[in-house]
Amino acid sequence: MRAAVVYYSLEGNTRAAAERLAKRLGAKLVEVKTTKAYPTKGLRKFLVGGKDSMASSTPPIEPVDLDPASLDLVVLALPMWAGKAAAPINSLLKKVNLSGTRVALMVSSASGDASSCVADLAGKLGAKVADLPVLSLTNPGKMDAASLGAKVDGFASSLEGSTGGGGAF
Numbered sequence: 001m002r003a004a005v006v007y008y009s010l011e012g013n014t015r016a017a018a019e020r021l022a023k024r025l026g027a028k029l030v031e032v033k034t035t036k037a038y039p040t041k042g043l044r045k046f047l048v049g050g051k052d053s054m055a056s057s058t059p060p061i062e063p064v065d066l067d068p069a070s071l072d073l074v075v076l077a078l079p080m081w082a083g084k085a086a087a088p089i090n091s092l093l094k095k096v097n098l099s100g101t102r103v104a105l106m107v108s109s110a111s112g113d114a115s116s117c118v119a120d121l122a123g124k125l126g127a128k129v130a131d132l133p134v135l136s137l138t139n140p141g142k143m144d145a146a147s148l149g150a151k152v153d154g155f156a157s158s159l160e161g162s163t164g165g166g167g168a169f
């Protein structure tokens, strides 16, 4: 299966999971980087990123090396911000047309309930929630390696074993 794991991570949680998933799938790993870094400290961290995500803003990002037409699967890996997709993923979706590409989601959050973020992304992708395979992780960078590995590897197996279909989150 030709796959790419495309991720944005402000604080490393999503990166840890994305690296593991890409390795397990033998997938290309692509990082979405904003041209201007979001704050990572204090209240500003939540205010700046949260405001952009609530508004579905598209902050400038660096060029992304991704050709969906050459792939069987694109996994979008991202943190949930203010109940929605982290804003840099909106910028990715503006630049890269994923219609016609099989997409799966891996969402990091503090709460572990990614349902509103998945609904947000389904709308932005023009997909049905039920058709999006989803792995929801609670701060994966803080999970022990074995637990994270088990969850991510299980998700990878489900992606390899099916051609579509939704996952529980």
Ligand SMILES: Cc1cc2nc3c(=O)[nH]c(=O)nc-3n(C[C@H](O)[C@H](O)[C@H](O)COP(=O)(O)O)c2cc1C
Pocket: 008, 009, 010, 011, 012, 013, 014, 015, 045, 046, 047, 048, 049, 050, 078, 079, 080, 081, 082, 083, 084, 108, 109, 110, 111, 112, 113, 138, 139, 140, 141
């Ligand atoms: C701006 C901002 C908004 C956030 N909003 C939420 C939220 O609504 N619900 C939640 O459970 N976690 C929220 N979080 C926590 C992150 O989703 C969580 O820590 C995630 O694991 C971070 O991933 P990262 O380290 O890859 O950036 C928020 C974090 C930030 C920075």
